[in-house]
Amino acid sequence: MGFLDRLAQMLGLKKKDAKVLVVGLDNSGKSTILNHLKPEEAKTDIVATVGFKQEVFQTKTLQFTAFDMSGQGRYRSLWEHYYKECNGIIFVIDSSDKLRMVVAKDELDTLLQHPDIKDKRTPILFFANKMDLRDALSSVKCSQLLGLDMVKDRAWHICASNAISGEGLAEGIDWLTEQLQSMLKGK
Amino acid sequence: MTSQSTTSKDSIDATRDDGKWLSAFYDPVASLYTFSQCITLSDINADGDNKLIIADLGTGSYQMKLKVYKGTNLVSENTLIDLPTGVATFYMDQNEPRTPAVAVASGPYMYVYKNLRPYFKFTLPSLEINPLEQDVWNQVRDERIDVGVLREMLEGMRAEGTSLTVRSLRFIQLQAEDLEAFANQYKHTPLKKQTVITSLGTMKKSLAEEDAISCLVLGTESKQVYILDPEAFTVLSTMNLPSVPVFLNVSGLYDVEFRIIVACRNGNIYMLKRGTKNARSCIELNSQPVGLERMGKNIVVGCMDETLQCYTTKGKKLWTIKLPASITSMENVDHKSKGFKAVMVALSNCEVHIYKDKYLVNIIKTEDIVTGMKFGRFGREDASLIMTTKGGGLIVKILKRTAVFEEKDATAGPPVSQNIKLNVPKKTKLFVDQTMREREHCVSMHRMFQHDLYRLRLDAARSYVKALETSMNPVSTNTTEPLKLSAQVQGIGPTFKLTVNLQNTSISTASFNLLITFQFDDRLYNIHKTYIPVPMLVPGLSYAFETFVDCLSDKGISDTIKVFVLRQGRSVPIITAMISMPVSETMVVV
Numbered sequence: 001m002g003f004l005d006r007l008a009q010m011l012g013l014k015k016k017d018a019k020v021l022v023v024g025l026d027n028s029g030k031s032t033i034l035n036h037l038k039p040e041e042a043k044t045d046i047v048a049t050v051g052f053k054q055e056v057f058q059t060k061t062l063q064f065t066a067f068d069m070s071g072q073g074r075y076r077s078l079w080e081h082y083y084k085e086c087n088g089i090i091f092v093i094d095s096s097d098k099l100r101m102v103v104a105k106d107e108l109d110t111l112l113q114h115p116d117i118k119d120k121r122t123p124i125l126f127f128a129n130k131m132d133l134r135d136a137l138s139s140v141k142c143s144q145l146l147g148l149d150m151v152k153d154r155a156w157h158i159c160a161s162n163a164i165s166g167e168g169l170a171e172g173i174d175w176l177t178e179q180l181q182s183m184l185k186g187k
Numbered sequence: 188m189t190s191q192s193t194t195s196k197d198s199i200d201a202t203r204d205d206g207k208w209l210s211a212f213y214d215p216v217a218s219l220y221t222f223s224q225c226i227t228l229s230d231i232n233a234d235g236d237n238k239l240i241i242a243d244l245g246t247g248s249y250q251m252k253l254k255v256y257k258g259t260n261l262v263s264e265n266t267l268i269d270l271p272t273g274v275a276t277f278y279m280d281q282n283e284p285r286t287p288a289v290a291v292a293s294g295p296y297m298y299v300y301k302n303l304r305p306y307f308k309f310t311l312p313s314l315e316i317n318p319l320e321q322d323v324w325n326q327v328r329d330e331r332i333d334v335g336v337l338r339e340m341l342e343g344m345r346a347e348g349t350s351l352t353v354r355s356l357r358f359i360q361l362q363a364e365d366l367e368a369f370a371n372q373y374k375h376t377p378l379k380k381q382t383v384i385t386s387l388g389t390m391k392k393s394l395a396e397e398d399a400i401s402c403l404v405l406g407t408e409s410k411q412v413y414i415l416d417p418e419a420f421t422v423l424s425t426m427n428l429p430s431v432p433v434f435l436n437v438s439g440l441y442d443v444e445f446r447i448i449v450a451c452r453n454g455n456i457y458m459l460k461r462g463t464k465n466a467r468s469c470i471e472l473n474s475q476p477v478g479l480e481r482m483g484k485n486i487v488v489g490c491m492d493e494t495l496q497c498y499t500t501k502g503k504k505l506w507t508i509k510l511p512a513s514i515t516s517m518e519n520v521d522h523k524s525k526g527f528k529a530v531m532v533a534l535s536n537c538e539v540h541i542y543k544d545k546y547l548v549n550i551i552k553t554e555d556i557v558t559g560m561k562f563g564r565f566g567r568e569d570a571s572l573i574m575t576t577k578g579g580g581l582i583v584k585i586l587k588r589t590a591v592f593e594e595k596d597a598t599a600g601p602p603v604s605q606n607i608k609l610n611v612p613k614k615t616k617l618f619v620d621q622t623m624r625e626r627e628h629c630v631s632m633h634r635m636f637q638h639d640l641y642r643l644r645l646d647a648a649r650s651y652v653k654a655l656e657t658s659m660n661p662v663s664t665n666t667t668e669p670l671k672l673s674a675q676v677q678g679i680g681p682t683f684k685l686t687v688n689l690q691n692t693s694i695s696t697a698s699f700n701l702l703i704t705f706q707f708d709d710r711l712y713n714i715h716k717t718y719i720p721v722p723m724l725v726p727g728l729s730y731a732f733e734t735f736v737d738c739l740s741d742k743g744i745s746d747t748i749k750v751f752v753l754r755q756g757r758s759v760p761i762i763t764a765m766i767s768m769p770v771s772e773t774m775v776v777v
Contacts, residue, residue: 100568
């Protein structure tokens with residue numbers, strides 16, 4: 001970091017940079033969530049992500065670089081390539097897809113067991129997305145099905161969200177910002 | 188090459204379901220009673236979310252329904268009029284969005300649903316009616332003959348082996364008083380002879396794409412295979428089989444080249460090709476087929492004798508596997524993204540075995556016997572396995588993304604029995620000493636033993652002659668009176684029940700004029716019937732004669748009672764039985 005950057009940061013002009021990895025099964029709403037977080041003029045139409053996309057958005061104190069990974073079965077092996085460099089993880093769950101909750105749990109377990117994640121205390125934010133749907137599960141039920149109570153070695157938070165209206169997103173991102181800030185400071 | 192592989196304990200442990208499958212859903216009370224042929228997975232709303240379509244057999248006589256599941260929720264239910272025999276989805280037009288139609292085969296009809304609404308009912312072409320049968324019914328209509336004559340004529344035709352219409356068969360079954368009413372009710376309607384669909388398949392018409400237009404392939408009870416045009420519902424071609432088809436496997440394109448492999452009720456497998464009218468016999472199985480799958484160029488058949496057999500399309504046998512239990516259902520696994528092709532076999536011991544070629548690669552344990560299976564894309568998950576159980580449950584399992592199946596023979600290596608030690612008894616010092624003694628005194632030991640053996644023979648012969656002279660043995664050796672006697676005593680006293688069983692052991696001669704009598708100490712016992720006349724003894728049957736014996740002594744003394752079987756007019760008994768009486772319990776005076 002150059003001197004000018006550091007100066008700008010001290011003066012509060014330039015924000016700290018945090019890298020987050022956005023994962024979850026296909027069709028869970030990862031791109032839609034990120035799209036909603038982006039500034040108004042950068043918003044796009046959502047199509048199924050191929051491979052991955054890099055998105056940038058800001059909160060009051062942090063500048064986020066988000067890796068929007070594709071959740072399709074054949075691209076899930078790409079996730080682990082980004083584990084090393086991420087500061088936080090956003091795990092998106094389709095709370096109306098009861099059938100694939102076990103698949104989400106399986107993917108989460110593999111993620112948590114990965115050597116790059118296991119030893120780092122990366123905070124994880126869960127979005128129980130699509131809460132507007134009629135047959136959606138509550139965030140409590142989701143955390144139960146994913147076995148989140150067994151995750152004891154890291155900070156995690158789950159919040160119900162609706163990525164189309166943006167409901168619940170702010171709460172989650174605020175929590176993640178707080179976590180990342182304390183982590184980055186501690187460095 | 189034919190190999191018989193036995194599943195040893197070790198091999199099963201190696202292939203246990205070690206976390207290859209995720210249990211997504213299990214509902215033991217879904218009340219789905221169906222078979223593999225009546226389950227299909229398809230994107231019927233064209234929204235990328237595959238639905239599960241099940242033709243539920245209900246109880247077999249009512250509550251037959253076409254059910255559609257989206258995820259784990261039942262989204263639609265259509266009542267079916269008759270028992271479904273198969274369900275298939277197919278694209279019938281080029282319209283966008285690409286929503287496939289659902290075809291349900293049931294009785295002689297094919298019900299086609301579009302957007303889950305009844306759309307078309309196809310009726311199988313009716314069969315030719317025997318002209319004589321037609322003529323007889325016409326005569327009844329014109330009142331030239333009465334119902335009695337009609338019945339006689341129809342019965343005569345059936346005896347000759349003519350296949351009659353349903354109406355005639357029902358008529359023959361009726362009671363005499365119902366005949367008139369039945370004939371009057373139906374004689375004015377024209378005779379019709381319909382067949383029933385037994386199996387259903389689909390075949391792409393001219394393009395091999397996923398959403399290309401498909402033809403329906405129907406196998407019928409009248410030993411025919413029909414191929415239907417998807418748009419006009421006309422019969423494109425009809426092919427004949429020597430027996431009733433039960434399983435169809437279709438591959439290829441109708442306009443280019445196709446093969447239909449048909450397993451029939453007579454236990455044979457036939458092959459149909461484009462342009463042929465009659466089936467070519469291919470494989471003769473030694474047991475009835477319960478499932479038929481095609482694996483590339485090979486045919487895998489599950490048989491009723493608990494075997495899985497593989498043949499080439501030319502009919503050459505490649506391998507046979509003996510399964511641990513009988514097969515309830517079979518399903519083809521084709522996981523395209525992994526390039527994994529295998530055959531799943533559901534067994535009656537609540538297991539599902541997955542065979543890659545002839546190697547058992549995985550075993551899934553289930554709570555109940557699986558009767559219907561489907562592997563494919565369900566919801567948004569490519570490798571889902573849907574299973575319905577005998578008790579009406581629904582199980583959904585999802586193959587893990589990271590699961591790999593080892594393609595090796597799980598039963599390789601030396602057999603397990605090789606490692607089991609033989610139970611050879613140990614030799615002690617006593618044994619060694621004994622051998623030493625034998626070596627030293629072998630001559631005297633031999634002489635002594637021979638001498639004893641002579642004496643033993645002499646004693647045995649003497650006793651035998653003595654027994655013969657007094658007729659003391661219970662089995663008669665006399666060829667003119669082949670009899671067998673046995674007697675038992677029941678009870679704890681002072682009154683016992685004495686049962687004498689007498690059997691004539693000759694092949695074809697009956698015994699006459701026999702009687703049973705007893706010899707006993709009359710101070711100790713009192714027998715109620717001391718003389719029992721024996722009726723004619725039929726060879727082979729065992730006769731029981733009973734009498735009561737009272738014990739007179741209260742001092743706890745017991746004695747033997749002799750039972751004699753004699754011929755009337757001769758004083759020497761034929762056979763004798765000795766019964767040693769048990770000690771009597773003393774009379775308890777209350």
